[in-house]
Amino acid sequence: MKVKDQEIVRRFHSDPDKFRLALLCGPNATRCQALVDELVAPMAKTAERVDLSISDLNDNPARLNDEANSASLFGDKRYIVLRLNSGEAIRAAAAIENLLDSESKGDPVFIVAAGMADKTALAKRLAAAPDAVIATCYETTIGEAAAAISGMARAEGLSMSRDIALSIAGLTSNDMVLAKIEIEKITLYLDASPDQPQKVDAGILALLGAENDEEDLGLLYNAALSGEAAKLSAELATVKMIGFSEIGLIRLMLSHLNKLADLRAKADKGARMDTLMRSVFFKDKDNIARQLGIWSASNIARLIERILSLEVALKSSGQPNGVLVEQELLTIVRKAARSR
Known part of the structure; x- marks a missing residue:
């Protein structure tokens, strides 16, 4: 069926x-x-x-x-x-x-x-x-994402404009898993519920929005994938003090790895680097170019499998989630450093 x-x-x-x-x-x-x-x-x-x-x-x-x-x-x-x-x-x-x-x-x-x-x-x-x-599962458009986010918000007792929903969609790259994390974060902050609905304004989004979180998590996985051990250690020390979403990191990293896999496949078929970079967000160009020089198609596929397995481990292991994520990032950075 x-x-x-x-x-x-x-x-x-x-x-x-x-x-x-x-x-x-x-x-x-x-x-x-x-x-x-x-x-x-x-x-x-x-x-x-x-x-x-x-x-x-x-x-x-x-x-x-x-x-x-x-x-x-x-x-x-x-x-x-x-x-x-x-x-x-x-x-x-x-x-x-x-x-x-x-x-x-x-x-x-x-x-x-x-x-x-x-x-x-x-x-x-x-x-x-x-x-x-x-x-x-097709890629979600920003309009579809905004509609889904509005629905999730209503179910949690949040009232938000379409512009706010569009902003959350943009900040989470239309990823409904990450968007749900943002909705839950805002719900907790406002102490909202279906019985006690609360309005979400732009100020709350600026305070709690995913943009800074996404950038911080991007620094973690980009340092690991680029083989920058000292930078990764510094970023881990920083996020340990403020905390971070391990599942959020996994989702962002999987999205990044799938993009990297697609570009690696095109490069292996003879596509020029400058042509490949046209589809990459300007902030990611240096990281992507560096990582394409480190990771082969087969190694990227194994990485994706490892990160998916990490998600299973986060849900079933008795160890703290942060420890498991840190161990995996350190394993990745050592592998990348040897391949640079």
Whole structure:
């Protein structure tokens, strides 16, 4: 069954026993991941989660179906999350087909396949399957983002003009996950609720807006990706004093890495650097150019997989989130420094 991205969570939750597989594809990687997080949320508190990647399926196409039909160690409900980076869906097609052909339904499987087009043979097979659901996540326009932000704000008891919603959309690059974090921040600051609505004005947005946060977090991941160890250490010391959103950092870094991957692919096909830089925001040009000289396409793909795995660890590890993020950034900066 093929549905729109804004419908997939409602469709799945309305009859979860109907579906054995849900797949999110398309160019908007953060939207794909956010929707999978919403899909698994009811199970996450009580069921066992099993994470897989393409490396788990390369030599064993039956692994996905085997995991879906394996009993939990304690007999609990399980669910499987499979993350596929750009281009990996083709390599995973046999494993997914094997799951769909299985006579035993097993535990639900959720697949994040950012970059996969919805016109492929695999996508068409999923759309035709009665026990599978697929949705495509397109890049969000600023108008669509502003409308969604206004809706999120109303649900939290915030009253804001369209201009304010447009400003939040711009500050968060139309990323609904980051926009939701901003709405939650403003809600807490104003002590708003549906029963006690509060108005959001430009002054509050200037005080709490994402622009400074985004710049601060950008300094962190750009220092790491550029191999600048001393700069990264200084920035980590600064943000430790004021705190930062670890999930916000992950979302921004994933967006940056997906942009870097796209540019790396074009460069490998012979595109000139000056041509590539035309699509890059002027503040990011130096960082992007430096990082394209450090990271290969395969290493960027592995980085994306590591950052997605970091998000899972943040939700399941007993360690403080800041420690896990710092460890990953330090690992990245050492790798980048060796490749400079």
